[in-house]
Amino acid sequence: xxxxxxxxxxxxxxxxxxxxxxxxxxxxxxxxxxxxxxxxxxxxxxxxxxxxxxxxxxxxxxxxxxxxxxxxxxxxxxxxxxxxxxxxxxxxxxxxxxxxxxxxxxxxxxxxxxxxxxxxxxxxxxxxxxxxxxxxxxxxxxxxxxxxxxxxxxxxxxxxxxxxxxxxxxxxxxxxxxxxxxxxxxxxxxxxxxxxxxxxxxxxxxxxxxxxxxxxxxxxxxxxxxxxxxxxxxxxxxxxxxxxxxxxxxxxxxxxxxxxxxxxxxxxxxxxxxxxxxxxxxxxxxxxxxxxxxxxxxxxxxx
Amino acid sequence: xxxxxxxxxxxxxxxxxxxxxxxxxxxxxxxxxxxxxxxxxxxxxxxxxxxxxxxxxxxxxxxxxxxxxxxxxxxxxxxxxxxxxxxxxxxxxxxxxxxxxxxxxxxxxxxxxxxxxxxxxxxxxxxxxxxxxxxxxxxxxxxxxxxxxxxxxxxxxxxxxxxxxxxxxxxxxxxxxxxxxxxxxxxxxxxxxxxxxxxxxxxxxxxxxxxx
Numbered sequence: 001x002x003x004x005x006x007x008x009x010x011x012x013x014x015x016x017x018x019x020x021x022x023x024x025x026x027x028x029x030x031x032x033x034x035x036x037x038x039x040x041x042x043x044x045x046x047x048x049x050x051x052x053x054x055x056x057x058x059x060x061x062x063x064x065x066x067x068x069x070x071x072x073x074x075x076x077x078x079x080x081x082x083x084x085x086x087x088x089x090x091x092x093x094x095x096x097x098x099x100x101x102x103x104x105x106x107x108x109x110x111x112x113x114x115x116x117x118x119x120x121x122x123x124x125x126x127x128x129x130x131x132x133x134x135x136x137x138x139x140x141x142x143x144x145x146x147x148x149x150x151x152x153x154x155x156x157x158x159x160x161x162x163x164x165x166x167x168x169x170x171x172x173x174x175x176x177x178x179x180x181x182x183x184x185x186x187x188x189x190x191x192x193x194x195x196x197x198x199x200x201x202x203x204x205x206x207x208x209x210x211x212x213x214x215x216x217x218x219x220x221x222x223x224x225x226x227x228x229x230x231x232x233x234x235x236x237x238x239x240x241x242x243x244x245x246x247x248x249x250x251x252x253x254x255x256x257x258x259x260x261x262x263x264x265x266x267x268x269x270x271x272x273x274x275x276x277x278x279x280x281x282x283x284x285x286x287x288x289x290x291x292x293x294x295x296x297x298x299x300x301x302x303x
Numbered sequence: 304x305x306x307x308x309x310x311x312x313x314x315x316x317x318x319x320x321x322x323x324x325x326x327x328x329x330x331x332x333x334x335x336x337x338x339x340x341x342x343x344x345x346x347x348x349x350x351x352x353x354x355x356x357x358x359x360x361x362x363x364x365x366x367x368x369x370x371x372x373x374x375x376x377x378x379x380x381x382x383x384x385x386x387x388x389x390x391x392x393x394x395x396x397x398x399x400x401x402x403x404x405x406x407x408x409x410x411x412x413x414x415x416x417x418x419x420x421x422x423x424x425x426x427x428x429x430x431x432x433x434x435x436x437x438x439x440x441x442x443x444x445x446x447x448x449x450x451x452x453x454x455x456x457x458x459x460x461x462x463x464x465x466x467x468x469x470x471x472x473x474x475x476x477x478x479x480x481x482x483x484x485x486x487x488x489x490x491x492x493x494x495x496x497x498x499x500x501x502x503x504x505x506x507x508x509x510x511x512x513x514x515x
């Protein structure tokens with residue numbers, strides 16, 4: 001039990017920045033550049049953690065709670081989610097709701113920290129972030145309902161059990177649609193292109209990046225690390241649905257999972273390279289479309 | 304074979320949604336063309352390769368997948384319009400109405416007294432959903448070309464329904480239907496050009512306004 005938990009946490013903490021490195025490398029290759037080394041995100045984090053912090057005098061404790069919650073939530077959420085075939089350390093009926101709303105909690109604190117600075121610019125970013133994620137939330141829930149219905153259980157462990165392989169044979173259309181819409185949610189939630197550009201510093205188009213402008217040094221490092229972990233956790237959900245193989249061999253299972261995650265990172269890099277960022281007004285339209293697709297996946301299954 | 308059919312029909316439904324949500328005319332024409340190409344494969348996947356189904360499939364593919372889209376692309380090039388600017392009902396509301404009608408089509412198809420072989424297949428609900436989507440496009444869009452697309456999509460829905468019956472139907476009837484469609488598109492192309500010529504816009508609303 002303890003070993004399992006430690007392994008889970010170790011995978012999460014060690015591998016999550018690597019995904020960002022792989023995404024960066026893929027984008028660089030598409031652009032015909034060599035790109036930063038795979039370990040660059042680790043160096044960045046290390047650099048940020050050693051720096052000093054500048055904190056505005058008008059802020060309160062909420063400002064610092066934002067980064068801390070943003071780091072703690074992915075750690076907690078990862079406990080509920082099986083990594084590939086490795087079982088989840090904590091599992092109970094209905095933990096899928098907790099899983100979804102843990103991220104809601106993180107969003108609340110990040111938005112509050114942004115509002116706490118009193119900057120109207122950051123308030124605008126918070127408003128955008130909250131709007132888009134409230135449109136993405138139904139998609140996740142519809143997707144999870146499809147999984148719950150297929151598995152006949154309400155915990156993520158049951159929903160992502162090896163039986164998923166059989167479900168792929170019986171209900172491939174529903175699962176396929178769910179997979180696509182969850183991938184879109186992954187892109188929205190982690191503010192990737194085509195919904196938000198993680199590298200942009202063009203003021204009017206930023207969403208997530210706006211909210212964290214005032215954070216510096218270790219606080220910003222925590223935010224980046226938390227974002228990497230969030231990408232990893234949500235990615236693990238998508239990867240498990242796409243690759244529901246179980247070999248009952250720790251090493252082999254781990255290999256499949258890590259290969260899947262790296263494949264996902266490459267896929268995100270490819271999407272970011274070949275797509276342009278959507279106009280801000282188009283984003284809600286696309287998200288409503290995704291919600292409808294995942295709702296349709298549910299209708300397809302329930303009929 | 305059942306799996307392939309369902310996959311194709313699912314693509315048809317997704318293309319319905321895409322057409323409802325997209326404002327670019329070029330993308331819409333491409334989506335409808337792709338839909339036509341996808342449903343033209345259905346006779347072969349459903350009835351196997353025989354003379355009847357192959358002729359039907361090639362006929363539909365050439366008309367719906369290649370010739371009509373080519374005509375429409377020519378039309379938008381000549382009248383120089385790119386996008387549907389202001390639909391009567393916005394894009395998100397039409398998408399939601401589209402999803403509701405699609406769900407309704409699924410529920411309705413479940414309650415129809417179908418023969419045993421068609422129970423649980425996606426053919427009937429997809430056909431109904433595509434019909435409704437075509438209707439929606441016809442009702443909610445202002446530009447004549449999008450309305451033609453709605454008409455085409457409507458016809459695609461009828462085609463999906465007809466594929467189920469194609470064993471029982473003589474080839475002549477189907478050829479007639481496809482020809483009808485082609486002639487209709489021709490006439491609409493001419494009408495579109497005329498509207499554009501008269502008003503220098505494709506808004507069909509102008510047709511109902513009195514001349515001053």
